[in-house]
Amino acid sequence: MLPSSSEAADPYVSGLSYVKDSRQVVVVEGGTKTTKASVRLYEKTGSKWQLKRISPAVTGRSGLSFTKKEGDGATPTGLYSIGRMFGYAPKPDGVRTSYTVTNRFHYWVDDPASADYNKWMYDRGNPSFKWQSFERLNHELYKYAVVVRYNENPVVKGAGSAIFLHRWRTGSTPTAGCIALSESHLLVLMKWLDPAKTPKIVIGTPDSIRADLVKSARQ
Template sequence: MKTPNDMVLSPRGLRFRGRDFPCTIGRGGVSANKTEGDGATPVGVHGIVGLLYRPDRMARPADWAVPIRPGDLWCDDPRHEDYNLMVRAPFPASHERLFRADPLYDLVIITDWNWPRARYRAGSAIFLHRWRRAQAPTEGCVAMRADHLLWIAQRIRFGARLIVPPQP
């Protein structure tokens, strides 16, 4: 059953609180069988478990938002015990930088995809973040315009979910 806090992916974009926001998804489309590196956005109901922001680039968007600091990373190595968790540099295993030179991760909404106890090679880090440009696919995340992402981040509450239905 959908709630007012749910964000629902549809062919028209991401629907939230009666509005449709243009967005992009993974280069691998939508998949019910997500694996690490496939570029797919996973089908399912994904809880929202975190909100990160760059305090050097924007004001805190919500009282529960956590600042991204230099050295913050996300482990994407399925062989490592910290797979699909936020970690700190220096970090020996494969990872993605959260404190980036570009603005893609200035604001990040974190889903509970394959978290907190990650399954081996089931995929890491399904985020909602800023897009590189309209219609440019992601590695599996959902991406959108910065102002739309901020509007959503300022309004989501405890219990919010990202719903990704199977595509026909």
């Protein structure tokens, strides 16, 4: 539900004015000691940013982290680009972003010792012969998923991998580090995202979100 015009000023609209290279921003507001979060969708029309939707969400079992490490169960904070989408289900009608239908040969490598760390790989062999740790992208929770382009360019070994927006098990079940929403809310988000508007995602506490939005003007 969106707030009415009579409610207090939005906490992020002023900070969004510093974002110059995107017209869509997903704001994930959470905490370091909670797994509960909200996902807010903002879009720039003309010169003004507007809140389009607020959805409940969950983060990693360790909450948010400003120093994300592989396997810590935390969701990384910061401002990132949004990448492609995937899922074992067919591409939903209305989705404009590149979408891959996954099968048992699609993996995301989370083995820090591998040259393939934090990369999407397709392999028809035995994955255990190549990587000590990996995720299968036809996982039950990845019926639909959106890639958060975290820890890229360069990839830092051990800084965390495979961060996605995906559907939740329940509204109170945390993830291993991703952001999860109900399937219905996730589909709304996926159909709303427009690659032509260079969508970004910012994850954090209220204070860190505002700081990252301001910092985007210097990047």
